[in-house]
Amino acid sequence: MSILDSKIPDGPLADKWTKHKNEINLVNPANKRLIDVIIVGTGLAGGSAAATLAELGYNVKAFCFQDSPRRAHSIAAQGGINAAKNYQGDGDSTYRLFYDTVKGGDYRSREANVYRLAEVSTNIIDQCVAQGVPFAREYGGLLDNRSFGGVLVSRTFYAKGQTGQQLLLGAYAAMNRQIGRGKIKMYTRHEMLDVVVVDGKARGIIARNLVTGEIERHSAHAVVLGTGGYGNAFYLSTYAMGSNVTAAWKAHKRGAFFANPCYTQIHPTCIPVSGDHQSKLTLMSESLRNDGRIWVPKHKKDVEAIRNGSLKPTQIAEEDRDYYLERRYPAFGNLVPRDVASRAAKERCDAGYGVNKTGEAVYLDFAAAIERYGKEQAYVKGLDVDDKKVVTDLGKKVVENKYGNLFQMYEKIVDQNPYETPMMIYPAVHYTMGGLWVDYNLMTTVPGLYAIGEANFSDHGANRLGASALMQGLADGYFVLPYTIGDYLAHDIRTGPIPTDSKEFDEAENKVRADINKLINNKGSKSVDHFHKRLGKIMWNKCGMARNEKELKEAITEIAALREEFYKDVFVPGTENEYNEELAKAGRVADFLELGELFAKDALEREESAGGHFREEYQTEGGEALRRPEYQYVSAWEFKGKPSEAVHHKEPLEYENIEVKERSYK
Amino acid sequence: MNLTLKIWRQKDAKDKGKIVDYPINGISPDMSFLEMLDVLNQELIGKGEEPVAFDHDCREGICGTCSLYINGRAHGPQTKITACQLHMRSFKDGDTIYIEPWRAKAFPVVKDLVVDRSSFDRIQQAGGFISVNTSGNTQDANAIPIEKENADKAFDAATCIGCGACVASCKNSSAMLFVSAKVSQFALLPQGQVEATDRVLNMVKQMDEEGFGNCTNTGACEVECPKGISLENIARMNREYLAASLKG
Ligand SMILES: Cc1cc2nc3c(=O)[nH]c(=O)nc-3n(C[C@H](O)[C@H](O)[C@H](O)COP(=O)(O)OP(=O)(O)OC[C@H]3O[C@@H](n4cnc5c(N)ncnc54)[C@H](O)[C@@H]3O)c2cc1C
Ligand code: SF4
Ligand code: FES
Numbered sequence: 001m002s003i004l005d006s007k008i009p010d011g012p013l014a015d016k017w018t019k020h021k022n023e024i025n026l027v028n029p030a031n032k033r034l035i036d037v038i039i040v041g042t043g044l045a046g047g048s049a050a051a052t053l054a055e056l057g058y059n060v061k062a063f064c065f066q067d068s069p070r071r072a073h074s075i076a077a078q079g080g081i082n083a084a085k086n087y088q089g090d091g092d093s094t095y096r097l098f099y100d101t102v103k104g105g106d107y108r109s110r111e112a113n114v115y116r117l118a119e120v121s122t123n124i125i126d127q128c129v130a131q132g133v134p135f136a137r138e139y140g141g142l143l144d145n146r147s148f149g150g151v152l153v154s155r156t157f158y159a160k161g162q163t164g165q166q167l168l169l170g171a172y173a174a175m176n177r178q179i180g181r182g183k184i185k186m187y188t189r190h191e192m193l194d195v196v197v198v199d200g201k202a203r204g205i206i207a208r209n210l211v212t213g214e215i216e217r218h219s220a221h222a223v224v225l226g227t228g229g230y231g232n233a234f235y236l237s238t239y240a241m242g243s244n245v246t247a248a249w250k251a252h253k254r255g256a257f258f259a260n261p262c263y264t265q266i267h268p269t270c271i272p273v274s275g276d277h278q279s280k281l282t283l284m285s286e287s288l289r290n291d292g293r294i295w296v297p298k299h300k301k302d303v304e305a306i307r308n309g310s311l312k313p314t315q316i317a318e319e320d321r322d323y324y325l326e327r328r329y330p331a332f333g334n335l336v337p338r339d340v341a342s343r344a345a346k347e348r349c350d351a352g353y354g355v356n357k358t359g360e361a362v363y364l365d366f367a368a369a370i371e372r373y374g375k376e377q378a379y380v381k382g383l384d385v386d387d388k389k390v391v392t393d394l395g396k397k398v399v400e401n402k403y404g405n406l407f408q409m410y411e412k413i414v415d416q417n418p419y420e421t422p423m424m425i426y427p428a429v430h431y432t433m434g435g436l437w438v439d440y441n442l443m444t445t446v447p448g449l450y451a452i453g454e455a456n457f458s459d460h461g462a463n464r465l466g467a468s469a470l471m472q473g474l475a476d477g478y479f480v481l482p483y484t485i486g487d488y489l490a491h492d493i494r495t496g497p498i499p500t501d502s503k504e505f506d507e508a509e510n511k512v513r514a515d516i517n518k519l520i521n522n523k524g525s526k527s528v529d530h531f532h533k534r535l536g537k538i539m540w541n542k543c544g545m546a547r548n549e550k551e552l553k554e555a556i557t558e559i560a561a562l563r564e565e566f567y568k569d570v571f572v573p574g575t576e577n578e579y580n581e582e583l584a585k586a587g588r589v590a591d592f593l594e595l596g597e598l599f600a601k602d603a604l605e606r607e608e609s610a611g612g613h614f615r616e617e618y619q620t621e622g623g624e625a626l627r628r629p630e631y632q633y634v635s636a637w638e639f640k641g642k643p644s645e646a647v648h649h650k651e652p653l654e655y656e657n658i659e660v661k662e663r664s665y666k
Numbered sequence: 667m668n669l670t671l672k673i674w675r676q677k678d679a680k681d682k683g684k685i686v687d688y689p690i691n692g693i694s695p696d697m698s699f700l701e702m703l704d705v706l707n708q709e710l711i712g713k714g715e716e717p718v719a720f721d722h723d724c725r726e727g728i729c730g731t732c733s734l735y736i737n738g739r740a741h742g743p744q745t746k747i748t749a750c751q752l753h754m755r756s757f758k759d760g761d762t763i764y765i766e767p768w769r770a771k772a773f774p775v776v777k778d779l780v781v782d783r784s785s786f787d788r789i790q791q792a793g794g795f796i797s798v799n800t801s802g803n804t805q806d807a808n809a810i811p812i813e814k815e816n817a818d819k820a821f822d823a824a825t826c827i828g829c830g831a832c833v834a835s836c837k838n839s840s841a842m843l844f845v846s847a848k849v850s851q852f853a854l855l856p857q858g859q860v861e862a863t864d865r866v867l868n869m870v871k872q873m874d875e876e877g878f879g880n881c882t883n884t885g886a887c888e889v890e891c892p893k894g895i896s897l898e899n900i901a902r903m904n905r906e907y908l909a910a911s912l913k914g
Binding site for chain 1: 677678694696697698700701704705708710711712714715716717719721722723724725726727728729730731747751753755776777780782783784786787790791792793794795796797798799800801802804805806807808810811812813814817818820821824825827828851852855857858
């Protein structure tokens with residue numbers, strides 16, 4: 001019997017959550033005042049959880065490393081958030097959202113969690129609208145929807161290309177209300193550096209005040225991590241610069257199992273890398289694929305002419321273009337899921353058809369959409385549908401209305417006008433489906449330690465469909481954790497405040513101080529970024545979109561060697577008692593250097609292709625992912641002192657309500 | 667490109683601070699402004715010196731963290747842009763570039779180019795929310811239709827990223843544009859009506875207590891706002907404030 005007890009309630013799928021809620025222990029409102037909860041992270045997951053737990057009456061302490069909770073990485077999400085509202089009457093339902101999500105995740109997510117996610121999705125929209133989140137509306141005043149890759153219904157709610165921003169500001173406002181009432185104490189510019197475990201339970205954290213350098217002890221009856229994903233292990237990614245794995249990794253070292261670390265999502269529509277100076281990659285919302293057509297030239301001679309500047313993409317005739325997604329996947333076309341779109345782009349570029357100087361870009365073209373919308377508008381307005389200029393102008397307006405801010409963003413970065421010439425895009429690291437292992441209650445393998453949002457592993461499987469991360473973050477924070485945590489906290493109403501002068505707090509603080517001293521006093525010669533970039537190259541080249549046994553083995557050795565070199569030769573300027581961004585970065589990169597190795601080890605173990613995880617040895621003749629039923633499990637790794645010694649546990653995945661089929665979007 | 671940077675260095679809040687010159691070479695026009703500073707910092711670290719501290723996170727113009735005063739303008743020479751979206755193609759070879767932190771009494775310097783904008787959070791805590799329970803037991807989202815025009819206007823106001831460029835570019839260091847954006851978002855939505863009176867009174871009161879200056883309608887804020895938040899919002903807030911004062 002595995003030590004992984006997922007605590008999935010029994011009974012029919014559709015009743016599990018209701019039944020579970022009915023059976024959960026409740027904490028009397030008067031007793032909630034006696035209970036403290038620490039929430040690390042104020043993104044959609046942490047922010048919504050902090051607001052709700054405070055609303056329920058718990059004393060909440062919230063932490064983030066930014067200068068304001070409003071700046072968490074969730075702010076950058078562009079496209080939208082899913083919910084099975086069926087407002088469009090196109091056949092959506094809880095079951096269909098559940099089904100699409102499990103299928104999209106390549107049957108590597110937990111059925112019960114995903115069903116619950118689909119079930120509460122509709123509440124999220126109601127909640128956010130009540131908070132004043134200005135979602136897009138139709139002329140009749142009702143909410144507007146659009147669709148996203150991998151689905152055939154229109155269930156995505158959005159606020160232009162700034163949905164994450166608006167949802168986060170909603171959660172931030174809900175937090176502000178509680179901060180104003182004194183129910184949340186907010187610690188900004190604080191970084192959590194360890195979890196404190198007392199008698200086997202998470203009872204607090206050690207945090208560093210990033211302005212003064214002070215090391216602080218904070219205790220609570222439970223600790224919740226909403227600390228986001230670890231895609232910055234790749235150095236170049238669409239994550240904010242500060243996103244890191246430290247909180248989750250430190251929790252892992254204290255006994256929380258790390259699940260599916262190698263499951264990384266590569267997003268197909270990002271602005272390609274332009275040079276060595278680059279610090280991050282920018283995503284262009286996937287919603288663009290609703291209207292943009294993706295292509296590369298059919299002929300190599302055209303590719304060459306484009307690369308040397310003698311030919312423009314607009315000069316290539318329709319019949320000389322290869323709309324490869326429409327060709328390969330006629331049912332979904334440009335709207336195939338992300339992993340499929342990403343791999344197809346890589347395949348074309350590897351075959352020599354990439355359209356920029358580095359050969360790593362494909363076109364995303366709006367000319368057809370502009371014409372189609374323009375004609376429609378001309379017709380509505382009674383204008384000449386054959387007048388090219390009229391049609392183009394009208395069409396551009398429509399496209400601007402839908403994607404204006406994205407186009408503007410592109411133009412600022414690339415210095416080209418996407419209304420006139422196709423955008424260039426290429427896949428980039430964007431999201432991590434792996435994270436801390438949690439049970440149905442969102443609790444890790446350390447009692448009292450919870451993980452929510454991108455920091456946990458449970459809902460997305462091997463791939464994540466668009467607009468489902470925001471949904472999960474808010475579902476966890478607003479509607480799931482507030483119930484499930486009560487079950488645990490009900491046992492703590494007589495515990496009283498947790499003292500911070502215990503030996504466990506001493507030990508954790510000393511460890512944090514020792515780690516910092518080691519970094520600060522290391523008289524090396526190379527900057528933190530130097531090591532981070534080198535780690536990123538190994539990760540992208542050997543643990544990226546496509547992986548194979550040989551390279552993964554090399555990656556494991558190379559990362560371990562790089563880590564050793566880091567501790568010999570890193571140089572961190574300044575002191576520990578001041579605002580010192582290099583020191584903060586050094587700690588984060590040190591953790592990436594450990595996680596990276598576990599990542600490669602996990603990828604090596606999984607001899608199958610699933611979702612965003614493509615093992616070259618296991619593909620179908622048509623170049624599609626070859627899933628192997630014997631790998632239908634969650635890998636959960638237990639820390640044993642070194643990443644190389646981590647112990648592998650398996651949680652088998654059972655699908656009782658869905659027939660596991662070869663995922664096909666043809 | 668080869669450039670001369672003149673950068674404000676200040677060890678901590680108590681230090682007096684001064685401009686220090688840094689020559690820098692080999693900058694590509696495709697770099698963002700912050701990537702150019704990364705290059706400088708890597709050089710400084712290579713020499714064993716302390717890098718220049720500046721605030722940044724998303725690097726795509728949405729989080730509102732970056733806050734550089736470049737050549738006397740908030741977020742630099744372009745309009746409707748944040749410092750992280752500014753690219754070096756906006757400068758010429760041989761240019762001298764002044765880089766300073768936001769300057770306002772309510773935004774004390776933390777270090778070098780980093781300032782403390784928590785006063786903005788405190789203003790929001792005073793009323794920048796709708797008091798709805800986060801239980802999800804709210805009515806169906808489509809139960810209250812909202813005129814598209816109002817929804818769009820509310821959205822436009824809601825896109826404020828809280829960067830503080832409006833304050834930094836105002837000669838009075840007024841926070842009116844920022845505060846009015848939130849007040850307007852809720853004033854334009856039916857959900858925000860119930861608490862409208864308290865909201866505007868409380869937020870304005872907090873704004874004054876934080877030490878922001880008065881608005882004298884010079885409009886520099888609107889010009890430098892990276893998100894194009896319009897002065898109309900200030901007018902709307904003034905109307906809300908007047909109505910609330912008469913009621914209150
Ligand atoms: C460009 C982009 C576009 C996206 N678009 C979409 C979309 O359209 N739809 C969708 O569903 N998803 C989208 N996503 C994914 C989605 O935005 C994220 O998965 C989601 O927002 C993560 O939320 P979170 O609350 O889990 O974490 P985050 O928002 O990353 O928050 C992490 C929080 O933890 C804090 N933190 C981290 N470590 C520490 C520490 N050690 N100490 C203290 N605090 C710490 C941070 O300060 C922050 O407050 C997009 C992602 C990107 C990058
Ligand atoms: S109003 Fe504009 S300038 Fe002021 S904080 Fe908001 S986005 Fe920044
Ligand atoms: S770094 Fe986020 S707006 Fe500039």
